[in-house]
Structures are given as C-alpha cells and as structure tokens.
Amino acid sequence: MRGYIKTPDQVHAIEDAFADGMPLRTVVRKFGVGSQTAQNIRDGQHPLQNEDNLYHRCPGCGGKVLMPCILCHVREVISQERSRDLLLKDMKDRRQEVDAEGWR
Numbered sequence: 001m002r003g004y005i006k007t008p009d010q011v012h013a014i015e016d017a018f019a020d021g022m023p024l025r026t027v028v029r030k031f032g033v034g035s036q037t038a039q040n041i042r043d044g045q046h047p048l049q050n051e052d053n054l055y056h057r058c059p060g061c062g063g064k065v066l067m068p069c070i071l072c073h074v075r076e077v078i079s080q081e082r083s084r085d086l087l088l089k090d091m092k093d094r095r096q097e098v099d100a101e102g103w104r
Helices: 008-019 024-031 035-043 070-101
Strands: 055-057 064-066
Touching (some): 008 024, 008 035
Antiparallel strands (some): 055 064
16 A cells, blocks of 8 residues: 655655656656556645645634634624523523512
8 A cells, every 4th residue: 555645745745756857657656656646746636735824723623714713703602692691581580589579
C-alpha cells in the first residue's frame, strides 16, 4: 500500500518535480504516491494544494469554519433566549405571589 500525503510540503515537492518536467510515472515511484494522487497534484486539484485562508479554527467550538462561526452564534442566541425565558418566568412567578397576597 502506498503512503498517504500528510503535509502541504510533500505536495509542494511533487509540484516542483512536475515543474521540473518529471513524468508522472517517475513521480509516482519517487514519492510513493498513487497515480491518481499525482495526477490531482499535477492538475491542481489536490485538497492540500488549495489551502486558502478563508477557513479558520473557531476558538469556541474548534471547528474549521468561515468566520464568524455560525454554530457558536446560534448557541449564543439560544443561550440568551433561555436565560431571558428563565428571567421572565421568575418575574411572572413573583407577580403571581404578589397577586395572591392582595398587594395590587
């Protein structure tokens, strides 16, 4: 079984080999990758090749997302709604206590 490409540096080394004119079969043998992987790198379609800085690690959930993280935003909104609902429920309970004692 052939080795998997683990770093962008390995991809760049294969890109350089293609830029120097090395044939596909030689790249496959030299770097120990599959022919489809080598073709993807040659054609610019390998996932590690197209690392753009659009995606970042979210400090809240740890996911690799487009910032701002929608998941963290939704969790924050839900948390605010829950705390607001608890506050309103607590206020309603107090009003009922006052009404029961006849303070109105």
